[in-house]
Amino acid sequence: MTGPWQTIQVIQTSTRIRPFTTSNVTTYGGGHGSILGRWATSQLIDTTNGTPAAAVVANASVLSNGGQDFSIWLRCPPSVTSRYAGSAC
Numbered sequence: 001m002t003g004p005w006q007t008i009q010v011i012q013t014s015t016r017i018r019p020f021t022t023s024n025v026t027t028y029g030g031g032h033g034s035i036l037g038r039w040a041t042s043q044l045i046d047t048t049n050g051t052p053a054a055a056v057v058a059n060a061s062v063l064s065n066g067g068q069d070f071s072i073w074l075r076c077p078p079s080v081t082s083r084y085a086g087s088a089c
Helices: 078-083
Strands: 015-020 024-026 032-034 045-047 056-060 070-074
Touching: none
Parallel strands: none
Antiparallel strands: 015 070, 024 032, 045 056, 056 070
16 A cells, blocks of 8 residues: 555654634624634643543644634654653654
């Protein structure tokens, strides 16, 4: 089998994948506002096995600019963090 997934390289530092700026949302009921509107919000953190005790794979940053800005970060795998003391991971 061949495919693009066979050429993926392990990242050596945490990498910002995508910034989101001046983000606003509209509810099903027609309410408008920043992500910190009249609704509940929570920070997304993805781990290797989906539990809080596992290593973080990716996460969203905290909201800034009045709840309009955040970024998505791809985090170093635990093997890189433990192998390179003082790495940026």
